[in-house]
Amino acid sequence: xxxxxxxxxxxxxxxxxxxxxxxxxxxxxxxxxxxxxxxxxxxxxxxxxxxxxxxxxxxxxxxxxxxxxxxxxxxxxxxxxxxxxxxxxxxxxxxxxxxxxxxxxxxxxxxxxxxxxxxxxxxxxxxxxxxxxxxxxxxxxxxxxxxxxxxxxxxxxxxxxxxxxxxxxxxxxxxxxxxxxxxxxxxxxxxxxxxxxxxxxxxxxxxxxxxxxxxxxxxxxxxxxxxxxxxxxxxxxxxxxxxxxxxxxxxxxxxxxxxxxxxxxxxxxxxxxxxxxxxxxxxxxxxxxxxxxxx
Amino acid sequence: xxxxxxxxxxxxxxxxxxxxxxxxxxxxxxxxxxxxxxxxxxxxxxxxxxxxxxxxxxxxxxxxxxxxxxxxxxxxxxxxxxxxxxxxxxxxxxxxxxxxxxxxxxxxxxxxxxxxxxxxxxxxxxxxxxxxxxxxxxxxxxxxxxxxxxxxxxxxxxxxxxxxxxxxxxxxxxxxxxxxxxxxxxxxxxxxxxxxxxxxxxxxxxxxxxxxxxxxxxxxxxxxxxxxxxxxxxxxxxxxxxxxxxxxxxxxxxxxxxxxxxxxxxxxxxxxxxxxxxxxxxxxxxxxxxxxxxxxxxxxxxxxxxxxxxxxxxxxxxxxxxxxxxxxxxxxxxxxxx
Numbered sequence: 001x002x003x004x005x006x007x008x009x010x011x012x013x014x015x016x017x018x019x020x021x022x023x024x025x026x027x028x029x030x031x032x033x034x035x036x037x038x039x040x041x042x043x044x045x046x047x048x049x050x051x052x053x054x055x056x057x058x059x060x061x062x063x064x065x066x067x068x069x070x071x072x073x074x075x076x077x078x079x080x081x082x083x084x085x086x087x088x089x090x091x092x093x094x095x096x097x098x099x100x101x102x103x104x105x106x107x108x109x110x111x112x113x114x115x116x117x118x119x120x121x122x123x124x125x126x127x128x129x130x131x132x133x134x135x136x137x138x139x140x141x142x143x144x145x146x147x148x149x150x151x152x153x154x155x156x157x158x159x160x161x162x163x164x165x166x167x168x169x170x171x172x173x174x175x176x177x178x179x180x181x182x183x184x185x186x187x188x189x190x191x192x193x194x195x196x197x198x199x200x201x202x203x204x205x206x207x208x209x210x211x212x213x214x215x216x217x218x219x220x221x222x223x224x225x226x227x228x229x230x231x232x233x234x235x236x237x238x239x240x241x242x243x244x245x246x247x248x249x250x251x252x253x254x255x256x257x258x259x260x261x262x263x264x265x266x267x268x269x270x271x272x273x274x275x276x277x278x279x280x281x282x283x284x285x286x287x288x289x290x291x292x293x294x295x
Numbered sequence: 296x297x298x299x300x301x302x303x304x305x306x307x308x309x310x311x312x313x314x315x316x317x318x319x320x321x322x323x324x325x326x327x328x329x330x331x332x333x334x335x336x337x338x339x340x341x342x343x344x345x346x347x348x349x350x351x352x353x354x355x356x357x358x359x360x361x362x363x364x365x366x367x368x369x370x371x372x373x374x375x376x377x378x379x380x381x382x383x384x385x386x387x388x389x390x391x392x393x394x395x396x397x398x399x400x401x402x403x404x405x406x407x408x409x410x411x412x413x414x415x416x417x418x419x420x421x422x423x424x425x426x427x428x429x430x431x432x433x434x435x436x437x438x439x440x441x442x443x444x445x446x447x448x449x450x451x452x453x454x455x456x457x458x459x460x461x462x463x464x465x466x467x468x469x470x471x472x473x474x475x476x477x478x479x480x481x482x483x484x485x486x487x488x489x490x491x492x493x494x495x496x497x498x499x500x501x502x503x504x505x506x507x508x509x510x511x512x513x514x515x516x517x518x519x520x521x522x523x524x525x526x527x528x529x530x531x532x533x534x535x536x537x538x539x540x541x542x543x544x545x546x547x548x549x550x551x552x553x554x555x556x557x558x559x560x561x562x563x564x565x566x567x568x569x570x571x572x573x574x575x576x577x578x579x580x581x582x583x584x585x586x587x588x589x590x591x592x593x594x595x596x597x598x599x600x601x602x603x604x605x606x607x608x609x610x611x612x613x614x615x616x617x618x619x620x621x622x623x624x625x626x627x628x629x630x631x632x633x
Contacts, residue, residue, distance in 0.1 A: 096427055098425075115476060115477075118371050119400070170474065200539040201517060
């Protein structure tokens with residue numbers, strides 16, 4: 001089973017991004033997804049900067065995939081998308097059917113936002129060139145098992161295994177709204193929130209995380225204790241979603257787990273049961289931690 | 296300057312046979328409806344149609360030259376796949392005027408088995424740009440696309456100018472502020488979402504409680520809002536609750552409000568919008584009658600004389616009365632909303 005680093009979902013300074021990947025090249029991850037998927041106004045890194053990081057990671061033996069924007073509206077966004085799809089060196093993760101259209105039957109990764117919920121959709125993706133698909137976060141292990149049983153040959157399966165889950169996208173920027181400014185005057189304030197902004201209920205429950213036009217889960221999903229099950233289900237790749245701090249420990253925990261080993265990092269990651277969730281995996285509300293409910 | 300204007304279809308919701316009749320009687324060009332199960336995105340208790348009711352509804356509509364569109368716009372999973380393909384089979388058998396679909400796998404099934412069946416890409420299909428629309432057009436031959444409520448007017452113009460198929464936009468109703476088809480907020484809290492179960496913030500998960508701090512609404516135990524005594528309480532849709540960000544408690548995503556395009560109908564017409572959709576299959580026949588009546592009058596006035604068109608004050612008042620929060624917005628169509 002392979003480990004991947006998903007695209008960085010937050011807006012980090014260019015030096016933070018470069019530092020992160022120069023560390024990541026030494027981590028036991030097999031695949032790295034690079035690029036901006038949330039907001040086209042975030043331009044700390046241009047395509048050339050991403051490609052430099054891609055070359056560095058590829059030289060370190062990683063498989064590099066360029067991820068693409070989820071919500072595509074402006075013509076300028078479509079031009080950037082076209083450039084990424086035509087880069088010629090690296091595979092692309094499609095997060096909108098626009099990318100699937102532009103990739104035009106070259107090998108690609110069907111990202112988690114393409115809404116692949118059934119075998120017919122999987123077959124369609126494979127026919128259009130997908131070599132891997134990422135399961136939508138709201139599907140359960142049971143549904144995954146049914147999909148795996150009918151999976152088209154040659155298609156790898158990737159599961160979002162750790163991190164705050166992307167749950168929704170809007171035209172509105174919720175970071176700007178929280179600052180009471182319009183999106184067009186946002187001044188890229190999301191760069192001040194490298195972990196996103198917590199959105200809590202009036203009873204202080206961590207409900208969602210604001211990340212520009214995206215809302216994420218308040219709690220990270222954590223499928224570390226399900227790695228054996230995923231191996232049985234023939235999941236090929238576990239996706240770990242980048243966070244600015246503590247990422248190496250998360251990678252080490254999953255690396256140990258895929259070899260069937262316990263680790264201090266893993267035990268630490270599972271200890272505080274009210275700080276993570278796994279409800280979707282068990283066919284329940286995503287915010288729940290079924291392990292905590294059962295024990 | 297001679298402007299080319301085209302007639303915009305008024306597409307109205309029918310959650311029941313009485314609602315269908317209300318839409319037809321008040322001037323809808325088309326009605327949309329769904330089967331009484333999870334195959335459509337308004338799978339609410341007591342709503343929607345069985346086969347017998349659909350046939351009655353189709354007969355009623357067709358006698359009055361109104362088209363009937365069937366919404367099959369959720370995303371089937373393997374365990375229940377056959378329920379969705381059966382719904383496509385039934386739609387073809389009924390010879391509905393079009394099927395509104397979102398799931399790529401199900402569209403693949405429909406296009407292969409019933410090439411004559413007219414397909415519209417549902418708003419749940421999340422197509423916000425010309426390349427995405429082109430994908431669905433080339434793969435499945437879709438004939439019309441319903442745009443998510445996230446585009447500005449200038450973006451709608453761009454899409455229409457480059458789209459190979461007709462474009463439908465939402466004209467009135469509850470405002471979904473997330474890209475439709477890409478929102479899992481509801482399943483995160485309740486286990487059920489529009490994509491998986493055809494519901495958002497399902498009624499079975501709602502709980503109201505009176506407390507010394509005011510009336511509170513909860514969704515699967517999560518506090519969505521707390522109302523002071525003078526405040527009107529609204530349905531606890533997740534994205535319209537009051538939450539805490541930093542030190543502030545406010546409508547962190549959106550106020551309870553409705554989309555209302557009466558002010559910009561001439562602009563929509565000029566852009567070449569093919570159809571204007573009214574949201575609300577979960578609403579009463581009285582709502583459908585009132586909104587259809589007002590939108591019909593407005594569209595006719597706009598078509599007859601777009602340059603001097605002005606929405607009547609009583610139209611706005613009538614629509615505000617049936618709006619969420621009794622207020623309205625142009626939503627994403629209007630740039631400052633973003």
